[in-house]
Every structure is written in structure tokens, then in C-alpha cells.
Amino acid sequence: MKRHSIVVRLKPSDKENVSVLDDESQVSNLNFVSSNNRLDHGVGQIVEQLAERGMSPSENAIDLAILAAAVTAADTRISRSEDSQDSWTREIDLFLPVACVELWSANTLLIERILRFLTGDVWRIRFRPRQKQMERLIARKEKKSQALTFDSVALFSGGLDSFVGAIDLLERGNSPILVSHYKDASTKNQTECFARLSKQYSKIPFHHVRANVSFDKNDLPGLGTETTTRGRSFIFFALAVLVADSLNGTTPVYIPENGLISLNVPLDPLRLGAWSTRTTHPFYMARWQELLTKLGLDVQLRNPYRFSTKGEMLSRCENSSFLAKNYAITVSCSSISKGRWKGLSQGHCGYCTPCLIRRASVHAALGKDTTTYLIPDLSAQPLNGRTAEATDVRAFQMIHRRLSKDPGLAPIFVHKTGPLSDYSTSDLANYAEVFKRGIAEVGTLVEQVRIS
Numbered sequence: 001m002k003r004h005s006i007v008v009r010l011k012p013s014d015k016e017n018v019s020v021l022d023d024e025s026q027v028s029n030l031n032f033v034s035s036n037n038r039l040d041h042g043v044g045q046i047v048e049q050l051a052e053r054g055m056s057p058s059e060n061a062i063d064l065a066i067l068a069a070a071v072t073a074a075d076t077r078i079s080r081s082e083d084s085q086d087s088w089t090r091e092i093d094l095f096l097p098v099a100c101v102e103l104w105s106a107n108t109l110l111i112e113r114i115l116r117f118l119t120g121d122v123w124r125i126r127f128r129p130r131q132k133q134m135e136r137l138i139a140r141k142e143k144k145s146q147a148l149t150f151d152s153v154a155l156f157s158g159g160l161d162s163f164v165g166a167i168d169l170l171e172r173g174n175s176p177i178l179v180s181h182y183k184d185a186s187t188k189n190q191t192e193c194f195a196r197l198s199k200q201y202s203k204i205p206f207h208h209v210r211a212n213v214s215f216d217k218n219d220l221p222g223l224g225t226e227t228t229t230r231g232r233s234f235i236f237f238a239l240a241v242l243v244a245d246s247l248n249g250t251t252p253v254y255i256p257e258n259g260l261i262s263l264n265v266p267l268d269p270l271r272l273g274a275w276s277t278r279t280t281h282p283f284y285m286a287r288w289q290e291l292l293t294k295l296g297l298d299v300q301l302r303n304p305y306r307f308s309t310k311g312e313m314l315s316r317c318e319n320s321s322f323l324a325k326n327y328a329i330t331v332s333c334s335s336i337s338k339g340r341w342k343g344l345s346q347g348h349c350g351y352c353t354p355c356l357i358r359r360a361s362v363h364a365a366l367g368k369d370t371t372t373y374l375i376p377d378l379s380a381q382p383l384n385g386r387t388a389e390a391t392d393v394r395a396f397q398m399i400h401r402r403l404s405k406d407p408g409l410a411p412i413f414v415h416k417t418g419p420l421s422d423y424s425t426s427d428l429a430n431y432a433e434v435f436k437r438g439i440a441e442v443g444t445l446v447e448q449v450r451i452s
Contacts, residue, residue, distance in 0.1 A: 002083045003091040006030055006220070008070050010097055014131045018095050021124055025093065028220045030073055032066055039137065041069050042213035046179075046242055047138060049209040055246035056138050059099040060295050067111070067125075068238030070094050073215040075119060075231035079224035090121040097130040107294050114287045117418060118278055119230040149205045152176040153244040154254040155236055156208065158190035160330040160358060161305065164313050164323065165256025166193075168304075170201045171318035176254070177247075179240045180210040181232075189331050196326050200319075211239055233279035237288055237301070244299045255280055255303045258310040260357060260438030262303060263431060265413045267353075267395035278418060282306065282431070286422040307430045309438040310357050311364030328370045332358040350375040351389045356396060357438070360445040378445070382452035390451045397451075400443030403436055410436045 003025040007018045010033045020027055031040070038044045043065045050056060057065075074092045084090045098104045104127040115123040130137075154169060156162045156178035169176050180190045194208040213235050217223070237255075244251035257280040264277055278284050285301055292299050305313050317323045333348040333355050348355050350373030359378075362369040375389060383390040403409060411432040414420065420428055 001085040001091070002026055003093065004028065004074065004078050004083065004223075005093040005095065006070060006074055008032060008066065008094070008096045010130060010134050010137075014097070016128070016131065018128065020095070021093050021126070025091075026222070028223060030070065030215075030220060032069070033134075033137070039066075041073075041215065041219070042181075042211040043069055043242075045211040046209055046239055050243065050246050053207070055243075057242050057245040058297070059136060059138065060103070061242050061245035061297060062137050063096070063098045063100075063104065064295065064297070065238045065242045067094070067096055068235040069213050070096060071115065071231050072213050072235045073220060075229060076226055077215055077220045077223040079226050080228060082224055088120060092121055093124045093126070095126050095128065097134075098127045099130060099135060101127050101129050103295065107291060110287065110291055110294070114284065114291065115231065115234070117281075117284060117287070118234060150175050150177050150207065150247055152252045152254060153240050153247070154178050154256065155240055156180045156190060156194070157236075158187050158193055158331050160327060160332050160361070161256045161258055161261075161310065161313060163193055163327065163330045164317050165254055165305070166197055167323060168318045169254065170197065170204055170206065173204070175205045177243050178206065178208045179236075179243050180208065181236055181239060182210050182212050183214055184337075187331075189329055192329050193326075196329070200322055209243060213239075230277060233284070236279075241292065241297060241299050245297055250298045250300060252300045252302050255285070255301060256305055256313075257303055258308055258313050258357075258361075258438070259306050259431065259434035260309055260441075261354070262306055263414055263435055264417055265435055266416055267392070267399050281418050282420055282423060283418040307434050309364075309434060309441050310361035311441045312437070314361050314365035324366055327362070327366070328372075348373045350378065351383075351393060353392045353396075356392055356442055356445065360442040363445060364441055378449045382450040385451045393446050393449050394451055396439070396442050396446045397449070400439050400447065403439050404443070407436060 003022050005020040005022065005025040005027045007027060007029050009029055009031050012031055034040045039047055074094065078090050078092060080090060081087050108125050111125050112123045152169065152174050154165055154176045156166060157180065166178055178194060180187065182190060190210065240253045244253050262280045262282065264281065280303060285303065289301050314323065334352040336346045336348065348371055350359065355373065359369055362371065378393065383393060385394065411428065414431045414435050420431065
């Protein structure tokens with residue numbers, strides 16, 4: 001096991017001696033401002049796109065984005081298999097320069113709690129003042145009239161839930177800025193999704209900004225790679241907040257995610273740890289809102305679909321005809337490249353958890369599913385129980401049967417992924433019900449699938 005210390009430096013000229021917390025940790029320096037004074041690693045992409053429309057975020061929002069990018073660096077470049085005792089839990093220290101050390105230091109424990117819950121790692125965060133002449137990274141300008149036309153922000157992944165979320169906002173007359181994080185082929189459809197929305201809603205002012213926050217071996221020499229990316233939603237949220245902070249007044253940030261995936265209750269006991277992601281879990285959302293409030297960022301996180309299954313999201317979409325014609329361009333698969341070893345093109349596998357939920361929701365709400373899947377028909381022939389194709393199908397079959405026999409398990413199961421103490425008795429009942437309905441929705445799809 002090896003503890004890692006990542007020291008964020010705004011420029012190579014930052015030579016300040018930073019005392020790490022563990023002298024035996026591997027220390028890596030990470031620069032965030034390029035030689036031409038441009039914010040690097042994707043953060044500058046968003047800032048420049050906002051500047052084109054007369055918008056500029058606050059220094060606190062910039063610091064939050066740099067923190068999130070540093071988390072992404074650690075999450076994607078520190079190997080779980082090589083640098084942890086249990087092949088999962090890493091020990092990571094981050095050292096960041098910020099505009100207001102007192103403010104950030106007062107929230108250290110909260111940030112560490114958020115990250116521990118999200119990634120399962122042990123984090124320690126320390127803050128220090130920015131170097132001289134870098135007290136301001138962004139020139140705060142008076143907002144232009146064009147910037148004042150936008151009233152909200154929404155995450156836009158290119159997935160089916162975010163597509164429905166954008167449609168519903170536009171149908172209600174909102175003028176959102178859609179925020180995307182992109183990296184590989186699984187996200188290239190974001191621009192196509194936006195293009196079709198732009199054509200359909202050409203009379204409504206809305207916009208799309210994208211950033212690629214990523215780090216290679218040259219950014220952090222001597223580190224490996226990690227593909228689990230449990231911390232990915234930290235950068236998603238931070239980029240959305242960066243945009244929202246550039247707008248006037250209290251700005252809602254919509255995070256469209258169906259309740260079944262948001263809760264992400266482990267389908268079997270083996271999934272409680274590494275397999276159960278928490279990207280939009282209600283506890284995580286509540287802690288993020290607490291952090292934003294304490295940082296003085298006037299942003300409200302909202303998931304309007306937290307009590308809806310994916311099928312219910314589709315069936316209640318406020319432009320069902322447009323959705324039916326265009327949903328196939330969205331991407332839901334957890335890994336669209338998994339068929340390449342068979343010489344197949346990239347696309348939905350059809351058997352991972354997100355694909356199964358997608359298939360079930362489309363069947364429930366729209367009927368025939370025109371999405372192309374690696375396995376077109378799950379019931380055409382028995383799935384090999386010793387292969388990945390059967391793993392999630394069998395897990396859904398098992399939990400569907402358990403809930404069918406004992407529906408009273410649902411209020412217990414929804415607490416397995418994380419605490420729900422922030423929510424009312426009524427909310428808890430709604431979470432239990434959406435979990436039951438979501439499992440039943442997928443159960444209808446998989447109950448006839450045979451596994452050999």
C-alpha cells in the first residue's frame with residue numbers, strides 16, 4: 001500500500017515548500033495554469049465558453065472546480081490494485097492553493113466526508129494561500145445582457161435521463177445552459193443530442209458547454225491508471241456549479257437521474273462496496289448542497305426525477321413524440337467498447353445494469369426498442385451463467401423475486417447504499433416505492449430470460 005500526496009500548483013513558478021502529512025507518501029506536483037496564463041485541464045474550457053457570453057464565475061467557484069479536477073486526477077491516476085491494501089481503498093492527500101484559506105479550511109471535514117462516501121477512499125485535504133499576483137484567476141466582469149437570458153443549468157451527459165431532463169425544461173419554457181463532461185467515444189453523442197434539441201426548440205434561448213477534464217502520464221509522472229472512476233460526479237457537479245455561479249440570483253442546477261439508479265441499491269451482497277456507485281445518491285446530494293451553502297455559492301441542486309423510475313420518466317416526458325423519434329441516439333451503456341474484443345463496433349451491450357434499466361424503461365414507456373444492442377434479444381437463447389452477459393440479469397432476477405415475495409424489504413434495502421437521515425418520513429416512503437417499481441420494471445424484462 002502507498003499513500004499519495006498530490007500538490008496542486010497554479011504555475012511552475014510556485015516553488016513554495018508544502019509540508020506533506022506523511023513523509024513516506026509519494027508526492028506528485030500538478031500544475032493548473034499554463035504558460036500563457038490559461039486555466040488548464042479542462043477547467044479553462046468552461047471558463048472561456050462562459051466568457052464568450054459575458055459570464056464569469058467567482059473565485060470560490062473556480063477553486064471548487066480546481067479541487068474537483070484534482071480529485072479527478074487522483075481518482076483516475078492512482079491505481080486501486082497497486083496502491084491499496086485491499087485492492088480498493090486508497091489513501092490520498094490533496095494540497096490546494098485557494099483564494100480564501102479560512103473559508104475552505106472550515107469545510108475540510110465536510111469535503112473529506114463527501115469524497116469518502118463517493119469513492120470509498122481515505123482523503124485528507126489541506127488548503128494554502130495562492131501565490132502572489134494570482135489572487136484572482138478570473139476577471140470578474142459585469143454580466144452582458146446575453147448572459148441574463150439563461151435561468152438554469154442542467155447536467156447533460158448524452159444519456160437518456162439527461163435527454164428527457166433537457167426536453168422537459170425546454171417544454172416548460174426554461175432557458176438552461178446544458179453542461180457536459182466528455183472524454184471518450186461514449187460521450188461523443190452529446191453534440192448530436194444537443195443539435196437535435198436545438199432544431200426542435202430553435203425559438204428558445206439555451207446553450208451547451210463542454211469540458212474534458214483529464215490527466216495523462218505527463219501530468220502526473222510515475223503514476224498508473226484507474227478505470228473505476230467512482231469520483232466522476234464530483235467534477236460533473238463542480239462544472240455545473242461553475243456555470244450556475246456565473247448567472248444572476250439563485251440558480252437551480254438540475255441533475256436528471258431516475259430514482260432506481262440514484263439510490264443504486266446493491267442487487268446482491270457482493271455489490272455493496274466497489275460495485276455500488278453513489279454518483280447522485282440522496283445523501284451525497286444533501287452533502288453537496290450543504291457545502292455550496294457554506295461556501296456562499298447561491299446554487300440549488302435539484303433532481304426532479306428522484307421518485308420516478310426510468311420508464312416513468314419516459315412515459316411522462318413533456319414531448320413524447322420528439323423523445324420517441326430521438327431517444328436511440330442517447331447512450332446508457334456502462335462500457336460501449338466492451339464488444340471490441342469480438343471485432344464489433346462500439347455500442348450498447350444490452351446486458352449491463354444501465355442497459356437493462358434502459359431496455360426495460362423503453363419497453364414500458366415506448367414499446368419496441370430501436371436501440372442496437374450487442375445481444376439484441378436476451379430471451380432468444382440461454383445466457384451462459386459463467387460469463388458477464390448473465391451476471392446483472394441474474395442479479396435483477398433474484399432481487400425481483402425477493403421483493404415480489406416480500407415487498408416489506410424495500411424500506412430496508414433503500415438504506416443499504418447510504419444514510420437517508422436528511423429526508424422526511426414521506427420521502428423515505430417514496431424512495432422505497434420507486435425502488436420497488438424500478439425493480440418490477442426491470443423484472444418484467446428479465447423474468448423470462450434463461451441462464452444456463
